[in-house]
Amino acid sequence: MSLLLTGSEIMQVLDMDLALAAVTEAFRAHGEGRVNLPPKVHLPVARGSFKAMYGEIFLPAGHICGLKWNANFPGNPRQGLLTIMGKLLLNDPATGLELADMDSSSITSYRTGAAGGLAVQYLARTEAARLGVVGAGEQARTQVAAILKVRPIREVTIYSRTAARAQALKDEILALYGIAARVVEDVAPAVRGQDIVVTVTPSTSPLVRREWVGPGTHINAFGADSPGKQELAPAILAAAKIVVDDWRQCKDIGEINVPLARGELTPAQIYGSLGEMVTGQKPGRTDPEEITVFDATGLAIQDLALGLEVLRRAQGRGLGEVKDFLQ
Amino acid sequence: MSLVLTGSEVMQVLDMDLALAAAQEAFQAYGEGRVNMPPKSYLTLAKGDFRAMYGEIFLAGGDHICGLKWVNVHPENPARGLLTVMAKVVLNDPDTGLERADMDGTHITNFRTGAAGGLAAQYLARQDAARLGMIGAGAQARTQVAALLKVRPIQEVVVYDRHLAHAQAFADYAMATHGVQARATAAAAEAVRGLDIVVTTTPSSSPVVMREWVSPGTHINAIGADAAGKQELDPNILKAAKIVVDDWAQASHSGEINVPLARGELTPSQIYGSLGEIAAGKKPGRTSPEEITVFDSTGLIIQDLALGFAVYRRALARGLGEVKDFLK
Numbered sequence: 185m186s187l188l189l190t191g192s193e194i195m196q197v198l199d200m201d202l203a204l205a206a207v208t209e210a211f212r213a214h215g216e217g218r219v220n221l222p223p224k225v226h227l228p229v230a231r232g233s234f235k236a237m238y239g240e241i242f243l244p245a246g247h248i249c250g251l252k253w254n255a256n257f258p259g260n261p262r263q264g265l266l267t268i269m270g271k272l273l274l275n276d277p278a279t280g281l282e283l284a285d286m287d288s289s290s291i292t293s294y295r296t297g298a299a300g301g302l303a304v305q306y307l308a309r310t311e312a313a314r315l316g317v318v319g320a321g322e323q324a325r326t327q328v329a330a331i332l333k334v335r336p337i338r339e340v341t342i343y344s345r346t347a348a349r350a351q352a353l354k355d356e357i358l359a360l361y362g363i364a365a366r367v368v369e370d371v372a373p374a375v376r377g378q379d380i381v382v383t384v385t386p387s388t389s390p391l392v393r394r395e396w397v398g399p400g401t402h403i404n405a406f407g408a409d410s411p412g413k414q415e416l417a418p419a420i421l422a423a424a425k426i427v428v429d430d431w432r433q434c435k436d437i438g439e440i441n442v443p444l445a446r447g448e449l450t451p452a453q454i455y456g457s458l459g460e461m462v463t464g465q466k467p468g469r470t471d472p473e474e475i476t477v478f479d480a481t482g483l484a485i486q487d488l489a490l491g492l493e494v495l496r497r498a499q500g501r502g503l504g505e506v507k508d509f510l511q
Numbered sequence: 512m513s514l515v516l517t518g519s520e521v522m523q524v525l526d527m528d529l530a531l532a533a534a535q536e537a538f539q540a541y542g543e544g545r546v547n548m549p550p551k552s553y554l555t556l557a558k559g560d561f562r563a564m565y566g567e568i569f570l571a572g573g574d575h576i577c578g579l580k581w582v583n584v585h586p587e588n589p590a591r592g593l594l595t596v597m598a599k600v601v602l603n604d605p606d607t608g609l610e611r612a613d614m615d616g617t618h619i620t621n622f623r624t625g626a627a628g629g630l631a632a633q634y635l636a637r638q639d640a641a642r643l644g645m646i647g648a649g650a651q652a653r654t655q656v657a658a659l660l661k662v663r664p665i666q667e668v669v670v671y672d673r674h675l676a677h678a679q680a681f682a683d684y685a686m687a688t689h690g691v692q693a694r695a696t697a698a699a700a701e702a703v704r705g706l707d708i709v710v711t712t713t714p715s716s717s718p719v720v721m722r723e724w725v726s727p728g729t730h731i732n733a734i735g736a737d738a739a740g741k742q743e744l745d746p747n748i749l750k751a752a753k754i755v756v757d758d759w760a761q762a763s764h765s766g767e768i769n770v771p772l773a774r775g776e777l778t779p780s781q782i783y784g785s786l787g788e789i790a791a792g793k794k795p796g797r798t799s800p801e802e803i804t805v806f807d808s809t810g811l812i813i814q815d816l817a818l819g820f821a822v823y824r825r826a827l828a829r830g831l832g833e834v835k836d837f838l839k
Contacts, residue, residue, distance in 0.1 A: 188515070190837050225552050227565045229577055229605045236563045236579060238554050249556060251563055253579045253601055255608025265607055269838060273581055277556045279593055280583025285613065287837040505835075509517050509615040510597065 187495060189286035189504040197497035198290055200329045203298035203490055208462060209243050210295075210489035211302060214430070215459025218242040219485050220249075223432055226410075232257030234270075237484035240277055245492055250274040252288050252487045258386075268292060268322070272491045282509060284495045288487065291494065295486040297326025299429060299458070300404045303478035304380060305334045306461040306468030307427060308402035312379035313338045318371055318391060318415070319384035320344035320353040323406055327382045328353075331404075332361055335380065340365035343374035345385075372396050383407050383415040394419035399473040405439040406480045414439055416477065418448040424475040425455045427468075430483055439479040514823060516614035516832040524825035525618055527657045530626035530818055535790060536570055537817035538630060541758070542791025545569040546813045547577075550760050553738075559585030560738075564812035567605055570820070578602040580616050580815045586714070596620060596650070600819040610837060612823040616815060619822065623814040625654025627757065627786070628732040631806035632708055633662040634789045634796030635755060636730035640707035641666045646699055646719055646743065647712035648672035648681035651734055655710045660689055663708065668693040671702035673713075700724045711735050711743040716770075722747035727801040733767040734808045744805065746771040752803040753783045755796075757811055767807040 213219050220240035227234040238251035254270030261267060272291055274284040304312070312335045317324050320342055331337060340357055342365055344350035354365040368374050375381050375396040383392060385407045394417045397403070403424070407415045421443055428434040431454065435444055443449035458478065460466040469476055498504050540546050548566035560583065567577035582598035589595060598616030603609065632640070640663045645652050648670055659665055668685050670693060672678035678695035685693040696702055703709050703724040710732045713719055722745045725731070731752070735743045749771055756762035759782065763772055771777035786806065788794040797804055826832050 188835065188837075190835070190839050192839055220554065220556070222552060222554060225549060225563065225565075227547070227549060227567065227577065229547065229567055231606055232608055234565065234577070234579070234603070234608065236552065236565055238552075238561065238563055238581075240554060240556060249554060249561065251554075251561070251581050253565070253581075255603060257606075257608045260607055263607065265609065266838070269608060271601060271610065271613070271837065273599065275561070275581075275583065278558050278585075279588055279591065280559060280561065280585045280597055281593065282597075282599065285599075289838065507515070507517065509599065510594070510617065511517050511519055 185506055185508050186282040187284045187498060187504045188507050189284065189498055191287040191289055193498060193503045194287060194290055194494055196503060197501065198294055198494055200294065200298065200333055202493050203294040204301055204330060204333060206490040206493045207295055207298035207302055207486050210241065210485045211459040211462045213241050213243060214485060215457065215463035215465060221430065221483060221485055224484065231259055237487065239484040239488060241485045241488050243489055243492065247277055248274055248488050248492050249277040250488050250491065252484060254288055254292060272487055274488065274491050274495060284491065286491065291487055291490050293322055293326045295490045296323055296406065296482055297330040299480050299486060300327045300382060300406060301330025301334050303404055303427065303458055304331050304402060307476040307478060308335055308380050309400055309469065309472055311336065314377065314379045316341045316374040316378035316381040318343050318374050318381065319407065320349040321384060323384040324353060324382065327384060327404060327406065328357060331380060341368055341374045341378065343368050343371050385415055386413065387415045388412050390414055390417040392416050392420065397475060399475065402476045404478050404480065408437065408439040408441065409481055410437050411441055414442040418443040421449055421477060424477040426453060426477050426479060427455055427461065428457050428479045429481055431457060433481040434479050438481045512834055512836050513610040514612045514827060514832045515835050516612065516826055518615040518617055520826060520831045521615055521618050521822055523831055524829065525622055525822055527622065527626065527661055529821050530622040531629050531658060531661060533818040533821045534623060534626035534630045534814060537568065537813045538787045538790035540568050540570065541787030541813060542785065542793055548811060548813055550764065558587055559583055566812040566816060568813045568816050570817065574820065575605050576602055576816055576820050577605040578816050578819065580812055582616060582620060600815055602816065602819055602823060612819065614819060619815055619818050621650055621654045623818045624651055624734065624810055625658040627808050627814060628655045628710060628734060629658025629662050630790065631732055631755065631786055632659050632730060635804040635806060636663055636708050637728055637797065637800055642706045643668045644702035644706040644709040645670045646702055646709065647735060648677045649712060651712040652681060652710065655712060655732060655734065656685055656689065659708060665691060667691065669702045669706065670695050671699045713743055714741065715743050716741050718745040719743045720748065721745045725803060727803065730804045732806050732808065736767040736769065737809050738765050739769055742767055742770040746776040749777055749805060752805040754781060754805050754807060755783055755786055755789065756807045757786055757809055759785065761809040762807045766809040
């Protein structure tokens with residue numbers, strides 16, 4: 185029996201607290217080696233691409249495996265469609281039986297934001313109050329939501345190539361959180377003097393320069409998710425404590441992929457993984473002056489852990505449609 | 512909007528004629544370079560595995576489809592009353608990524624695998640092939656027989672299985688379903704010697720069929736090997752045969768040829784070509800009544816997509832299934 189859940193059914197049970205809790209467990213399992221996580225694979229087509237991400241995770245809430253099949257079509261918004269959408273399947277690892285078949289759009293956004301929040305919890309200064317956001321898409325929204333849960337943010341500065349999008353995000357932040365955000369027309373003021381900087385752009389050349397980054401800044405680098413993408417000047421990475429979500433994925437598709445390929449960075453300069461911080465195997469921030477960077481590529485285990493929580497809550501509330509595909 | 516189809520809904524529109532037509536479409540597209548098909552990926556678990564297969568195909572009629580199959584293999588499942596292999600097929604619009612169908616892929620997998628065997632026999636078995644040997648009597652064996660009966664005048668089926676009772680049950684099934692002569696045997700050699708077509712559908716990792724059993728002119732569908740380390744045929748059979756693969760990248764990694772290639776018992780130059788090249792008319796199939804031919808089948812996502820799309824269209828036309836908007 186599989187539980188089918190649409191986007192709005194998922195939103196009846198999904199919130200950032202649930203996402204932060206689930207993603208913490210996912211990274212704890214990653215740090216403790218309780219995951220089976222092959223690298224994600226891609227199907228490029230003419231107007232976009234698909235990703236298949238799959239894996240297995242042993243969680244306190246259960247042992248689960250599954251797959252996310254996500255489309256990424258940059259031209260979609262012009263047709264009134266989402267850029268990123270797809271499906272998340274959960275299966276019983278012991279038999280292969282399908283347990284859930286759900287829309288992946290909001291789970292993807294929330295689990296990505298939650299990874300940013302979790303990284304901030306371990307790597308940003310405790311009193312971090314000023315947040316700079318470079319990029320104003322869907323990912324920017326859940327980054328802000330998650331970071332507000334873990335740090336006393338009072339000021340948000342937004343830069344986007346498209347001013348209208350920055351303005352829309354500003355309005356949303358005021359409405360949702362009562363914070364008067366500021367829109368800026370250059371990247372520099374969204375970085376200079378900020379305690380936390382989030383980059384969520386599809387850039388293939390550095391947007392953030394070394395000289396804009398003050399001591400003690402934490403950066404969540406979320407845009408790079410395929411070979412050739414990068415958002416940060418390599419000199420920032422060279423000066424920073426770099427934490428990855430998963431070394432194998434990050435070296436190929438994360439923020440570090442380009443500088444590694446060019447020899448501007450060596451594997452020895454990577455400090456560790458977020459899972460190692462969550463489990464306490466390595467400390468997060470140890471000095472108020474250090475620059476820290478979290479390189480996130482997104483892991484299937486985040487989707488599985490959050491998907492399982494959503495499934496459990498939906499079952500508890502009788503949401504969704506129970507279907508036996510084998511009948 | 513996605514059309515959600517369960518197994519029984521799929522079976523209301525799926526038959527072997529549809530599967531054979533879809534297989535011809537899929538392999539012809541492959542042979543003409545109208546497919547985009549990365550190799551399948553594996554998730555290995557304690558009690559089995561999952562495979563993620565995904566790709567894109569431009570069909571001859573102008574339709575263009577992409578999608579994914581997520582399929583498990585759990586060998587201990589039958590002991591729990593569950594199927595060993597269960598699958599999900601998702602079809603997407605290649606222009607927007609929108610989901611068009613979300614269907615049980617279990618029957619589609621069985622039928623498309625049978626149909627590939629039928630298509631291979633159509634191009635590679637002798638026209639008058641009438642005697643069929645089956646090595647292995649599981650779910651795959653059933654659709655192999657169903658497809659072969661569509662393309663060759665099969666009159667007699669000899670079935671071998673490690674468990675004689677399974678072989679007997681299969682022989683009974685073949686007689687009842689298809690009205691052919693069928694008998695079970697406890698000796699693998701008897702299901703090969705003197706037969707025109709031999710089908711192997713076992714999960715073996717050492718040869719089950721020996722060179723000296725195979726007569727001139729035999730065609731073999733080697734279906735069982737689908738992971739590194741698996742093999743069903745004595746490497747000497749391959750050395751003596753015209754070998755046709757479904758896909759070089761997959762076959763060399765996980766097909767019947769994977770073990771002999773890794774051991775140096777076979778070289779890449781000994782592979783004759785792909786079923787797609789033959790289906791597209793780029794290479795001839797059988798050219799002599801005496802040659803031994805082997806089709807090495809690993810299973811391609813484009814077979815699932817072509818058949819899944821045909822099922823989707825028929826189901827849509829008949830108002831079957833549930834239309835669901837997962838984005839709502």
